[in-house]
Amino acid sequence: MKHFAYAILLILLASSCISNKRITYLQNLPGNEVIDIDEFIPYANVEYKYVLQPFDIVDIDFASSDPELTEAFTFQGTKNIRGGMMGAGGGGDLFYFTGYSIDELGFIELPKLGKIHIAGLTENQAKVKVQEAINEYFKDDVFVKLRTAGIRYTTIGEFGASGTHVILRNRATIFDALASAGESNILAKRNKLFVIRQYDGGTKIHQINLHDRALLASPFYFIQPNDILYLEPMKIRQFGNADNLSSSLQLFATFLASGLLIFGLVRGSL
Structure with a gap:
């Protein structure tokens, strides 16, 4: 009976541990071309240029040596909203109130300039297109950002x-995204991070392995706007979450060890 109880205790203690291989980032997994820790790893041969999509929000600002030229392109109260929200730490959300939303057909609508199609363009290409439209009114007197x-x-x-x-x-x-979101749970399947990414006309689901050092050279090393990151839980999740699983198992093991000690003392005294 005593040997059986000790065996159960050892199994519980072993099951409460999660191998470092399941939680360590950027391991040199078999088959990796990257071997040396100091080896230079070039980025994936994918041009990192996000193209604007319907329902994105862009911030467009105008500047000129003559402030009266830009008045027609500034909504009332926009400057006050910008200043107030930045002072309050509004961050990127302020663009929801002050920016221009791209409609489902890919257009934004600007005062005086009307509708301009910018979906499918990069930030710089969209800037050039808006600049060309405003130059028809003011030549080179107004600068667009x-x-x-x-x-x-x-x-x-x-x-x-x-x-x-x-x-x-x-x-x-x-990893910037992981750090900003509060690092992944200890019970997360780091070898199965799903990236749900939007493309022109649809969406794709990609699976990446955070354990694999080859991630540094993959096209998913950089995230893109509107990405959705999903981490599955390990099967051990059904017994508890990362916040209480270890403590629960340790507490149970302590009670079991105490019970076995008492049992041994009582039996020895008989």
């Missing part, structure tokens, strides 16, 4: 914080 509302993405599943996040940069890696 156009940008997207940072990189907005969504995390669901075994993340530290699920939800929508915004990184106010033009480029961000998958």
Whole structure:
């Protein structure tokens, strides 16, 4: 009976441990071309240029040596909203109130200029197109600045914080996204991170392995606006979550060890 109880205790203790191989990022897995830790790893041969899509929001600002020229292109209160929300830490969400939404056909509508089709263009191409449209009115007297509302993405599943996040940069890696969302749960399947990415006219689901050092040279090393990241839980998830599983198993093991000690003392005294 005692040997059987000890065997059960050892099994419980072993099951409460998760191998480092299941939680360590960027391992040198078999088959990787990358071997040396100091080896230079070039980015994937994929041009990192996000193209604007319907329902994206872009911020467009105008500047001129003559402020009266830009008044016709500025909505009332927009400047106050920008200043107020930036002061309050509004971040990328301020563009929802001050920016221009691309409609389902790919157009934005600007005062005086009317509708301009910018879906399918990069930020710089869209800026040039708007600049050309405004030059028809003011030649080269007005300067246009156009940008997207940072990189907005969504995390669901075994993340530290699920939800929508915004990184106010033009480029961000998958690890920037993980860090911003609160690193992945210890029970997450890091070898099965699903990236749901929007393309022109549809969506694709990609699976990447965060354990694999080859990720650094893959086309999914950089995230794109509107990406959805989903992390599956390990099967052990059914017994508890990462916050209480280890403590629960340790507590159970402690009670079992105490019970076995008492049982042994009582039996020895008989």
